[in-house]
Amino acid sequence: MPPRFSLPCRSASAYFSKRPGPSVLGRLRGQHVDAGLSSPRRARAAPSPPEAQGVEGEPSISENQLLLSSAQEALATPGLHFTDGHGPLGPTGRGRQTRRMNLYGAIREALGTALGSNPKAVIFGEDVAFGGVFRCSMGLMEEFGKKRVFNTPLSEQGIAGFGIGFASVGATAIAEIQFGDYIFPAFDQLVNEAAKQHYASGGAYPLPGGSLTIRAPIGSVGHGGLYHSQSPEGFFLGAAGLKVVIPRSPIQAKGLLLSAIRDPSPILFLEPKILYRAAVEEVPIDDYTLPLGQMEIVRPGTDLTLISYGLPLYTCLNAITLLHDPPATLMPLLPDKLRPPRPISIQLIDLRMINPLPINSVVEAIKQTGRVVIVHEAGPSGGVGNNLAGELGRRAFEYLEAPIGLVSGWDTPVPLTFERFYQPDVIRVFDKLLETLSY
Amino acid sequence: MSFVLRTRALRARHLAVKPLRSGVTQVRGLQTDADKSSPAESLPESGSATFKVNLPGDSFHSYRCDVPDPEIEISKDGLVDMYHKMVQMRRMEQAADALYKQKLIRGFCHLAIGQEAISVGMEKAMTPDDRVITAYRCHTFAVMRGGTIKGVLAELMGRQAGMSHGKGGSMHIFTPSFFGGNGIVGAQVPVGTGIAFAQKYLNKPSVTFALYGDGASNQGQVFESYNMAKLWNLPVVFSCENNKYGMGTSAERAAMNTSFFTRGDQIPGLQVNGMDILAVLRAAQWAKEWTVSGKGPLVMEFVTYRYGGHSMSDPGTTYRTREEIQQVRSKSDAIAGLRRYILEWGVTDEDSLKAIDKSAKEEVDHAVEEAKQSPHPDLKDFWTDIYVSGRPNLSFSV
């Protein structure tokens, strides 16, 4: 049973209801907008940090239905390919084992599997030999030795370039940049060298077997502020030659990371850091991969396509649940055609790879629904949403019944105090769904 | 400089550039105690009159230059003032630690407990025209450079009364002569070089101290800055706070050369006992004279130690032993060292130091309470200060 939501909301995202057109939720929120948030007198009572909590009772990440909690579901993950060539029943025919793991555990599994199955693979980065700040390489140095899992100096540009060189001659380089926010010193190496080496050498490099994977945690945590919560993926959109992959869950992370490590193209693998601990699934323990470059339809639907990747997928699913099962307080504000029992059917897509975009399959999907809302945490400018919206607008114009909606962060630095307002919350997604459905 | 001292400096130089590879004793031959200076004459009656103090000759090692005379002039009031400030700064950092544990400070917070002699000692050698820039371990510098304890603590808590109006947080605090507070390791060093260029360009007799850590020393942009600064002879002192670890990695495991003062190639360098506040003060005075007189940049290494973890999420005991921390605390603590000077030299008595300790605590407690009363920024401040507003700036001053 999905937990029921209850309104009224204490949403501070009410503040952002300055959108064009009548917004159902905007009106609803109007009654609660200021509930103490902008009153200067609030200063007197010891002020507590404003919480942009969407809706009371919203499921936490760990309760979210996106996460697969049974071995059966896990083994039925679409596209899952066991490297030993046997299917979900395994070589014995008696099935495969899974283990409950959070996202950092799944990353660690993938890294261990990569090192164990490929003697040319090495892992390096700041403090990775000690496990890394998010523990993704915990115990690997002990298991595989100092030669294969080692710390680098504090030198992001150097780390990236070093990895490119190592991979170019046929080795498997797996580097960690400690936070996505620190990737900018490495930006030149990634965009100018890694992305272009294959093209510039007429396909000669990297030599066979060579592969570069750069992992980095991204996204907000509630209070990371200006340099620990950014989502820098949009900056890499123009870097043709560099693939950018963002997993949504432990099962996805292990399979996609193993695919990325075994893919000869340079890959930036960006991990939503809040999921490291919060997201727990039954992860198959054998060596498996998931297809790279394919989006996944996480929930089928016919009325609207909701597109996202990484962390906001959880918020998207919550918004869908809210729409399917609206609390009584919300009901009077819903237009007739959106009220139950008429089931509104929303398709949810996980892009999984944002550069290059799996554009053809997304176009096919939205042709079926005619309405699109895109959600991501990075700000709108130069982001995946606008990039995708442009492509969809050109390729599927005649199929669209409403303007393409975008719910994103803002074109501001990720603010320290208002980090939660920066993140798209369930209210903003829900509101955009209504707006787009009732257009 | 006397012949004896000169040979000692040469010997020190020789010692210091050898590859050295073991924990705390890495800086062989450098004095790291906080309390080995002694007065060269009897102390004057008056609190404001200065007297000479001899520093141990091994307070400094030099590279491509002579070491400063190990002698300093200081007044009794000056010593007491520095004591007061160091105690205040430690109290402030301890208060931040407590506020963090109460979840009133969130996110990233890096404390300088153990390293107080550097910000306080350097400040004594500086004028308001001098400029300072550092990384995220910045709270004490922000106060020394014209900020307030309340302003720092409120900023840490993300409150309007914070020095960046609650918008920057722990790592981003600025004053007219202090340029933060920077979260990206190494990024502040070229920025500081640009500030020094402005000082030179405008013929200001002032200097920029660009601080960074032993870990940051390995960033490419630090070397780019060295090159520009020497090429253009800029009044910048590249000041490495060598606390021996960059997060969990000891300097030896990250740097091919841990004699950070020798890493400027053509740039002269000075290694300084960063635990004796008088050595810090002497070095900063010397560096200021050097740069302001037009001799160009310096690379200065303050050998110091942080007692706590790297940030609040690091207990600080997994990559070093408790004994190591305890040894520095008990042998080299800068506050204890200055306290001993004050008592042994008869600057003032135990009771007045206790009174200072008490008032420093009260000042900080008071600042904590005031900062807590301040509200969070208004929601509308979420999108202010992004682009610089106003008319084109027609005046230029640094």
Ligand SMILES: Cc1ncc(C[n+]2csc(CCOP(=O)(O)OP(=O)(O)O)c2C)c(N)n1
């Ligand atoms: C470009 C970049 N890389 C990594 C980090 C993460 N980080 C923050 S502080 C730090 C260690 C720096 O050590 P050091 O320069 O010795 O300074 P200390 O913390 O000892 O004062 C690291 C790795 C960062 N903030 N920026």
Ligand SMILES: [Mg+2]
């Ligand atoms: Mg350090």
